[in-house]
Amino acid sequence: MKWSQTLIPTLKESPSEAEIDSHKLMIRAGLIRRITAGAYAYLPLGTLVLNKVVDIVREEMNRAGAIEVFLPALQPLDLLEESGRLNVFGDDLITFEDRHGKTTALGPTHEEIITDIVRNEINSYRQLPITLYQIQTKFRDETRPRFGVLRSKEFIMKDAYSFDLDYEGLNKSYKSMYDAYCRIFDRCGLDYIICEADSGAMGGDVSHEFMVPSPVGEDVLIRCLKCGYSANRERAEAAPIPRENNATPQPIKEISTPNKHTIQEVSDFLQIKPDQMVKTMIYIAGGQPVAVLLRGDHEVNETKLTKLLGQETVALADHTTIEHVTGARVGFAGPVGIQIKIIADQAVSILRNFVTGANKPDAHLLHVNPERDFTIGGVADVRYVTKGDRCPKCNHEIDISQGIEIGHVFKLGTKYSDALKAKFLDTNGKEKSMIMGCYGIGVNRIIASLIERSHDENGIIWPIALAPYKIIIIPVNVNDAASMQIANHIYEDLTNIAGLEVLLDDRDQRPGVKFKDADLIGIPIKIIIGKKFTETKELEIKLRKSGETFLTPPDEVRSKIKHLLEALSKP
CATH class of the missing domain: 3.40.50.800 (Anticodon-binding domain)
Known part of the structure; x- marks a missing residue:
């Protein structure tokens, strides 16, 4: 191609809306142009690169035995209602009403569509296993689109779905896709890390994320640089914190803390460290309040808490509920004297003589001790891993960094096949639910992630495989x-x-x-x-x-x- 015969509108300066290097360089190099918030047009150079990524993805999916389909971007809401995910997507769902008054969604993902097709076309064990995939545009109404194609309302994904007779078959399909992902990212020249992940809204109990380490990544990557343990922030665990001493319980004492209701304010006022305090978070789970105790410097991991309580979701109680349960406004809650179930994080269970709210305005308690002063209803890991925690596998100090998610694989099990009644007849003529897996790749995320890792002050440095x-x-x-x-x-x-x-x-x-x-x-x-x-x-x-x-x-x-x-x- 001759430069004079194509369109490569390079720019000397970075546009004001571009925040990270990949966004700046994709615009400056003439790969993309912003059309509206969260939506980009791919110009000739960008389209060439995009097609090279698509070709690699398609070749490796075909090599792994997956069969390509192309599903509609428009989705009826009744399928999302049938699967129970309509409320899960909530405001992220982009919907519109057609001329007949029917509300339709622009597809955020395609589990329901593919399961609907399969339940209508496959009914015998003789037709399984099968893995279907597509490369398609997805839509989600991001609250704050940013970072170019890394966080947009419209994005390109490869999504694959496996249907198997049993869990042994799912394990084989999962391994096949897992290996194909490694080949794809290797061919694209990416430095990536595979980590254990939470399945989130996708469902299932086993999943792995493929992450590109990057300081601009919006995912937190937890790693042990000694044994190789890796997990995302929602899934990561830490080795139990040992009790360092058997301090003698001191007499409990109430102290006035006027208008001091945050951990930092109280710790500064009392001249103690936040890790010597315990905060009491009141959650609503299954319609009932539950108290969650965390060390002052830790945060609740609601994903872990939700699974522990066996709920679809949990939510922080409102101010009225907190005052009703504890007798005090927000910032002064504590475990002593409350009459609801108490779950303590493991890091709290080993503490002695700590500080908590006194369940009355402008007051805290000193020298609080479990069992003597209150009863713990359960001890569990319900927090996010933090700096200083140790690896759950080898006890080496863990590393916390950021990463860009480029791929995610899930073992879904029967979440969707049960909900949408995707059944088959086995060799004995007995009806069973298909066992499903789901496998996604952010196609345009590959491009941005590569640029984040491969550029200098002069511009992009393409590997041979992706160069336009x-x-x-x-x-x-x-x-x-x-x-x-x-x-x-x-x-x-x-x-x-x-x-x-x-x-x-x-x-x-x-x-x-x-x-x-x-x-x-x-x-x-x-x-x-x-x-x-x-x-x-x-x-x-x-x-x-x-x-x-x-x-x-x-x-x-x-x-x-x-x-x-x-x-x-x-x-």
Whole structure:
């Protein structure tokens, strides 16, 4: 392709709305343009890269035995109601009313649609197992779209769904997709980590996330750098905290703390550390209040709490309920004397002589001790892991960082097949629910994640597999007949004979503009026809990533390029 015949609107400066490097560079390099909040158009370079990701994903899905389908973006609400997920999506669901008064949703995901199709088309064990996948646009009404294509209202996903006879079959399907994901991300040149994850709104009890470590990632990644344990923030566990001493319980004492109701305010007032305090959080679970005790420097993990209580959701009680249960306004609740079930986090259960709210205005209690002063109804891990915690596998101190989620695999079990009655007849003619798995990849997230990990101050650095063009030819002076003759000759040779993807910068622009644009859009190999060609009839071949330069006669360019491409294509 010749630059003059395509659309590559590069920008010198970053747009004001771009917050992170990938967003800035995708706009500056002319890959995307914002159309409205959370929705982007892919321009020619962006479309080339997007299609390369799609090709890799499709090849590996097909290799794994999955069958491609294409499902509608429009979804009837009755299917979401049937699965019980209409309220789960809540305000994230984008809906509209058609001319007949029927409300329809733009698909946030497709579990219900695929299960509906399968329940109507498959009814015998002879038709299973099967894995179906698609590459499709999804829609979610993000409250605050940001970070370009990483957090948008409209995004492209590959989602696959496996249907098996039993859990042994699900394990095989899950492993097949898991391995395919590794091949996909390896081929895309991504540095990624696989971590245990919570299934969230998808359901099921086993899932793994594929994460790209990045300081701009919105997911928290918990890792042990010694044994390799890894999990996302919702799923991560920590080794139990040992009791460091057997301090003698001191007499309980009430102290006035006027207008001091936050952990920080009370700890500063009493000149103690937050980890010497216990906060009492009142939750509503199954319509009933329950008290959750945490150390002052810890936070409730509502995902863990929900599972512990066997509920679909839990929610913090409102101020009226808290005052009714504790007798005090928010900030002064404590476990002593309350008449509801108390769940204590493990880190609380080993504390002695701690500080809590006194269940009366402007007062706290000193030297509170479990069992003597109140009864714990259950001890469990109900908090987020924090800095200083230790690995649950090897007890080494854990590492907490950020990451970008690029893929997620789930063992769904019968969550959707039970709800939507996706049944089959087994070998004995007995009706059973299909066993399902679900597997998603954020296609455009791959592009942004790669750029976050692979760029410098000059622009994007593409790996060979995803580069929109592998080679860019830069004739420094397009008005020099000899330079343009050799530029066109090499372009035709590499494009038509060698079958390579080449961009010829035939613009009449200053050399500095051309070199800056070439670095910005990140083409891996540059062939420069400039001063060296005029002096010695040699061309400069320069690598974008390393900056290495090779002087090569025109008749050896093809062989040199072939050698460089082979080297750059190696893992």
